[in-house]
Amino acid sequence: MDFAQRLGKLDPRWIWAIVMVIVFASVLAPVSVPVPMDPQTQGAINYINGLPKGSNLFLAPEYSPGSYPELDPQVRVISILAFQHGLHIVIGDSGFALGPQLAEAQVEAAAAFVTGKACTNPGTPQTVCGDLKYGVNWVNVGYKQGNGPTENNMERNFQTATQGVDFYGQPLSGYPLSKDIQGVNSKYFSGLWVEDTGSPGCQEWLANAAIPGNLPLGCGVIIMEGPTHATFYAAGQYKALLVGARGAGAIEEKLKAPGLGLAGQETAMFASILIVIAVIAGNYVYFKTKGKKAA
Amino acid sequence: MLITALAGLVVVVGEYFQFAQNMNVLTTFNTWFQVAQTVAFPIGLISLFLVHGANVQRKRQRWVLSLLLIVVTSIYLVVSLITGPRAGTAMDWVYQGYISPAGSTLYGIIAFVITSCTFRTFRFRSREATVLVVAALFILIAQSPLGGLLWSKWGTIGDWIVLVPSNAASRAIVLGAYLGGFATAIRVLLGIERAHIGGMAK
Numbered sequence: 392m393d394f395a396q397r398l399g400k401l402d403p404r405w406i407w408a409i410v411m412v413i414v415f416a417s418v419l420a421p422v423s424v425p426v427p428m429d430p431q432t433q434g435a436i437n438y439i440n441g442l443p444k445g446s447n448l449f450l451a452p453e454y455s456p457g458s459y460p461e462l463d464p465q466v467r468v469i470s471i472l473a474f475q476h477g478l479h480i481v482i483g484d485s486g487f488a489l490g491p492q493l494a495e496a497q498v499e500a501a502a503a504f505v506t507g508k509a510c511t512n513p514g515t516p517q518t519v520c521g522d523l524k525y526g527v528n529w530v531n532v533g534y535k536q537g538n539g540p541t542e543n544n545m546e547r548n549f550q551t552a553t554q555g556v557d558f559y560g561q562p563l564s565g566y567p568l569s570k571d572i573q574g575v576n577s578k579y580f581s582g583l584w585v586e587d588t589g590s591p592g593c594q595e596w597l598a599n600a601a602i603p604g605n606l607p608l609g610c611g612v613i614i615m616e617g618p619t620h621a622t623f624y625a626a627g628q629y630k631a632l633l634v635g636a637r638g639a640g641a642i643e644e645k646l647k648a649p650g651l652g653l654a655g656q657e658t659a660m661f662a663s664i665l666i667v668i669a670v671i672a673g674n675y676v677y678f679k680t681k682g683k684k685a686a
Numbered sequence: 687m688l689i690t691a692l693a694g695l696v697v698v699v700g701e702y703f704q705f706a707q708n709m710n711v712l713t714t715f716n717t718w719f720q721v722a723q724t725v726a727f728p729i730g731l732i733s734l735f736l737v738h739g740a741n742v743q744r745k746r747q748r749w750v751l752s753l754l755l756i757v758v759t760s761i762y763l764v765v766s767l768i769t770g771p772r773a774g775t776a777m778d779w780v781y782q783g784y785i786s787p788a789g790s791t792l793y794g795i796i797a798f799v800i801t802s803c804t805f806r807t808f809r810f811r812s813r814e815a816t817v818l819v820v821a822a823l824f825i826l827i828a829q830s831p832l833g834g835l836l837w838s839k840w841g842t843i844g845d846w847i848v849l850v851p852s853n854a855a856s857r858a859i860v861l862g863a864y865l866g867g868f869a870t871a872i873r874v875l876l877g878i879e880r881a882h883i884g885g886m887a888k
Contacts (some may be wrong), residue, residue, distance in 0.1 A: 403802040410798050427834040429841050456789030492781065514774065536727070537720040544716035551717055560770060614829055621848050622856050637829060656831050662797060663830040667823055669805040677809045 395679030398672060406669065413665060417658040424656045426640040431624070431632055436642060438582070438609045438631035439472040446581035447572070448478045449606075451542075451596055452494035454588040455487050458613050462586045464639035464652030465611040466494050469584055470501030471648055474523060479568050481580070483532035483553065485541040486591035491533045491558055494586070498529050504648055516559045526566035533558030538591045542599035545575045576604030584609040593620060597628060609633070687877045694875040734759065821847060 442448060450469070454462045473480055480498060484490045499510050499518060506521025518525040525531075532553045535541050544552035549572050555563050563569040572579045583606045587593040593610035601608040607630040612620050614635030624632035633639065637659065639652030693715075700712035738752035746752075762780060769775035810816040827833045828844025873879035 401805075403805075406802045406805060407798045410801050414797075424831040425834070426831050427838075427841060429845065431845065456786040457793035459786070459790060460793075489781070489785070493786075514778070535720070537716070537723050540716040540719040544713060544720065547710070547713045547716070551713070552720070617829070618825075618848050618852050618856060622853050622860060625849050625853050626857075635829065637831070659830045660832045660835075662801070663826050663832050666801055666804050666826060669801055670808045670819065670823060673805040673808060674810055677811075 393679075395676050399676040399680055409665060410662065413661045414658055417661055421654070422657045424653075424660055426637060426644050426653065426656055428641045428645060431634070432638045432641045435469070435609060435611075435631040435633040435638065436472060436645070438607070439469060439478070439584075440476055442476065442478060442581040442607075444477040446478060447568070447579060448473050448480050449575050449580050449583045449600075450480050450482045450494060450498075451484045451583070451585040452482060452490035453484050453487050453592045453596075454493065454586050454613075455489050456493065458588045459493055460651060460655060461613045461636045461639075462588070462611060463493060463497050464636050464643065464650050465633055466497040466586060467501050467504075467650055468639050468642040468646065468648070468652065469609075469611065469633070470498045470529075471504055471646055472642070474501055474505040474528065478581075479527075480529040481532065481569065481572070482529065482558075483545065484534055485536065485545075486538050486595075487588070488534045488536075490586070491531050495531050495558065498531075500650075502528065516557070516561050527568055530563070530566050530569045531558040532556075532563065532569070539595050539599050542575075542591065542596055543603070546600040546604040547574055549574050549579070574604065575600045575606070577606055580604075580606055582607050582609065584611065586611045587616060587620065588613055589616075593629065594623065597623065611638070687880065687883060690882070691875055691877060694871070731759070731763075 439448075450466070452462070452466060470480060482491050482494050482498065495514065499513050499520060502520035502523040503510050506523055508521030510518050510520040512518050516525055523529075535545070535553055537544070537552075541552055550563065553563060557563055557566070557569070563572070575583065583596060583601050583604075585593045585596045585608065587610055593608065593612070597608050600606065608628070609631035610620055610624070610629045611633040612635070614637065617632075617634040620629065620632055620634075623629045633642075636652045636655050639650075640656050641652075643650050643652045696711060696715055700706045700715060706712070735756060738756050740746075741749045741752035742756070762777070765775075765780065766777045769777045808819050808822070810819060824840075825844050825847060827836070828841050828847075833840035833844060870879060874882065
């Protein structure tokens with residue numbers, strides 16, 4: 392049995408072991424990797440900075456813990472940009488029960504970064520981070536089940552669709568930010584940002600709230616979904632598209648706010664190199680053994 | 687079938703007719719949908735307990751996993767009902783300490799599987815396959831910082847591949863899928879398609 396045949400019969404656990412070594416090595420000995428700012432990512436920054444100062448941004452974190460390494464950094468940088476621009480954030484989703492909980496932590500982290508003060512009472516309706524305060528600068532209406540119809544209802548009748556309570560079960564009428572909001576539309580909001588991992592996601596929010604509510608929609612997606620959503624971005628239906636942890640990492644670098652987005656880039660880079668090597672090795676085996684198999 | 691047709695008609699009328707919009711038909715209907723889906727949650731839970739309870743009772747294959755599911759679900763349900771979604775509670779502890787890491791771990795496994803699969807399946811078997819593999823590798827490198835380090839134009843060309851040729855093909859697929867969806871919706875409304883109520887298409 393020659394080298395190519397032995398390589399062809401390689402136990403997949405060896406490949407998994409190499410991936411594991413790469414992941415561990417990049418965590419234990421991180422290498423600083425520059426993340427270039429591409430026009431699409433710059434477009435996401437321009438989208439937030441183009442919204443009127445002091446207006447409201449609706450943030451729909453349609454994701455679950457499985458995709459948090461890619462989308463948590465996006466929520467953090469979008470929230471940092473929003474707070475720096477003086478926007479107020481209303482968090483709420485209709486499809487992923489754990490999304491608002493994940494987003495709440497990131498919005499708090501963003502508030503702490505912007506003010507330079509640690510948050511007191513995090514994860515409660517009494518959270519205060521410097522001069523940014525829950526209920527005044529952001530509100531989390533939580534997960535309201537129902538997918539598209541709920542999104543449509545939020546656009547038409549916000550208080551009914553959210554049952555008038557926030558993530559913590561407190562009345563929305565008790566917060567200065569949410570007491571007068573009647574719809575996720577251009578009367579009460581200036582923008583809609585959706586974090587997407589599937590359905591419901593950006594497309595559903597586009598059809599059910601952004602178009603009827605006349606709101607510009609920005610969309611953050613995991614890297615695998617980038618090409619799918621590029622269709623809507625290229626057509627102008629999304630006003631911004633942020634892709635993967637790389638997009639978040641580029642904004643982190645620009646804002647000098649290093650976080651999970653930048654931290655994962657060297658792992659992504661080495662994993663990409665490994666995949667290229669795997670393809671070359673796989674094809675070496677294929678061409679070297681093809682004739683022998685036929686014989 | 688009649689319920690489906692009526693529900694579909696209400697949505698169509700509510701969306702496209704001004705008088706129905708003035709009457710808030712769609713808002714009311716959407717609220718009904720939310721209520722119906724809320725009711726579906728406990729029904730799903732009852733169904734889960736019935737199916738897995740029967741597995742345990744009859745000691746079917748892997749009944750221990752069914753028992754584990756029932757125990758974990760029951761504990762999490764009771765804890766969640768008592769404490770609610772607040773930081774620092776037992777529910778939050780279960781979420782932060784188990785659900786979140788478990789979900790991330792499952793997602794992380796993809797990296798191992800993808801690397802292994804590229805070794806086994808990404809072959810230059812034909813001209814078409816070669817174009818596909820080369821484009822995939824190009825985009826992969828463009829999406830990681832490696833592309834920018836190798837060549838400053840790598841990302842720009844990667845974006846062009848995604849936004850122009852890939853986009854054109856993707857748009858055709860999406861349009862085709864939506865046309866198919868539209869045709870199916872018409873068939874459901876007219877009662878021709880009955881698979882959703884356990885029947886056969888005419």
